[in-house]
Amino acid sequence: MANSWWEIQVLCEPPVEDLVYWRMESFGCKGTLSETKGQTCLVKGYVPQMQAQLLDLAALALLLKQDALCAGMSPPVVQWYLIDEEDWSNSWKDYWHPQEIGDRFLIYPAWLAVPTNTSRLVLRLDPGVAFGTGAHQTTQLCLESLEMRLGDPAEAAQAVVADIGCGTGILSIGAILLGAKKAYAVDTDPLAVRATEVSRELNGIAPDRLIVAEGSIEQLIEMVDAPVDGILCNILAEVIVDLIPKLEAIAKPTTWGILSGILLEQVKPVADALEQNGWVVATLWRKQDWCCLNVRRS
DSSP, X not given: OTTEEEEEEEEEOGGGHHHHHHHHHHHTOSEEEEEEETTEEEEEEEEEGGXXXXXXXXXXXXXXXXXXXXXXXXXXXXXEEEEEHHHHHHHHHHHOOOEEETTTEEEEETTSOOOSSOOSEEEEEOOTTSSOSSOSHHHHHHHHHHHHHTOSHHHHTTOEEEEESOTTTHHHHHHHHTTOSEEEEEESOHHHHHHHXXXXXXXXXXXXXXXXXXXXXXXXXXXXXXXXXXXXXXXXHHHHHHHGGGGGGGOOTTOEEEEEEEEGGGHHHHHHHHHHTTEEEEEEEEETTEEEEEEEEO
16 A cells, blocks of 8 residues: 555535645645535545554544634535545546636646647646646646746746746746746655656756756755746745745845745735845735735845
8 A cells, every 4th residue: 555645535615615725735735626516615635645644634624624613614524535546646637627827828638639729838737646737726826927927038038947846847837938048946745856857848848947856945055056036936834934034045136936825814924024034025916815925035
């Protein structure tokens, strides 16, 4: 059972969906998906068997129920099952379909034939066990923000970006498709590093243009040969707060940042940490309860 995964199923009311996503990410789920039918929403999350015991899953179920009750909603029904890694990877194919994001992107499953009748930038993915398909609001906010930041082709062609917590590499690849010169990507999960390498190959990007490694900001500092133009970070708010004091090592006066994975109630502590470390929030973009901060050096 070394390659088995827990599939956690949460049947809830649609307004609770964002809270369930956030709680599953906090729990360590490597990927999530959801479908809504009428007045119910089924959210599925996946975590390696070795990372969670039955008591951990029971505690997660209790937290999910408390979250819903605090939001004035009915408690969700939570179940979990052990599945093989192959079953987990294939489950994406039943629920995940091409998706237009922003004005320019079309996120496209790798197992479908490449479309020839679209003017959008086709970003192909086979997510496997890594987070980042474009289905979640935080990823959508980041890609839409990238469209704004890299809207000038001449400026984009000179841009070097750093992607912290790269997941499938969707943001790094999105930046390169928009014309960025180079992207450095890091993730503490080796499965995410592999997923980014697969995504790089699927989208025909040269390895010296998208450089990926296992690690976090410390590894990134060693990888870059000069301060970067942009920093991308779509992870949990608590992790972002811890990273902020270290971002100066890869930033210059003109560096901008796109930070997401932040719930509305978490914006203030993140903004405070940014201000204390020489950054200002230029704009705040929001989808439901999730926020994306577009920041720059103060």
